[in-house]
């Protein structure tokens with residue numbers, strides 16, 4: 001049977017990247033997406049903004065929603081201080097299987113906890129399963145209509161503290177209008193929009209950074 005796009009992306013990483021070198025894995029995926037097949041990774045333009053926010057926050061507890069193939073997982077994990085791990089949630093088992101291999105190829109498997117399942121089910125389990133009190137940094141990149149229910153779930157589960165940073169991909173394309181309205185109107189968040197483009201295209205998109213004020 002025909003391979004899937006994530007499987008072909010993995011092959012491109014194994015062919016063109018250097019094992020244990022996260023930067024080469026990131027470049028190999030970006031090259032694949034620019035010259036072979038578009039794929040819904042956060043990409044290099046928005047990825048640089050992601051890098052700068054992660055570096056600024058220097059988080060000890062990190063959560064990513066929507067692993068896909070692990071591109072942003074590798075971008076984030078390579079910047080974390082020694083001993084810090086990121087938890088990433090992926091609903092689709094086939095995508096999780098590819099992500100696991102891409103993360104391992106980058107040599108970052110010891111910095112990543114990849115959990116298969118849906119954010120709605122897993123967020124309430126964070127404290128008991130992973131000993132998390134609050135998250136310093138959360139990257140939202142999953143189903144766009146889950147951003148709003150999940151940020152409310154973070155609040156209900158007491159997973160945010162004064163200064164927790166939430167960074168959301170695709171707030172313009174495909175778009176997350178209800179989430180944007182919520183974080184921009186709520187007095188409990190300080191929000192800022194970072195304009196960019198949909199990965200590997202000229203279509204407008206951007207990242208929304210929201211700081212929880214407690």
Ligand SMILES: C[C@H](C[C@H]1O[C@@H](n2cnc3c(N)ncnc32)[C@H](O)[C@@H]1O)NC(=O)c1cc(-c2ccc(F)cc2)cc(O)c1O
Nearest residue numbers: 040066068089090091092095117118119141142143173174
């Ligand atoms: C949603 C996907 C990313 C992954 O998220 C997992 N997922 C989902 N819901 C959950 C959950 N509730 N819990 C855990 N994981 C979860 C899934 O299985 C995908 O692997 N991302 C996108 O759909 C996406 C789409 C586009 C896009 C833009 C323009 C177009 F013309 C077409 C597509 C761009 C992007 O930048 C994206 O990020």
Ligand SMILES: [Mg+2]
Nearest residue numbers: 042141169170
């Ligand atoms: Mg995205």
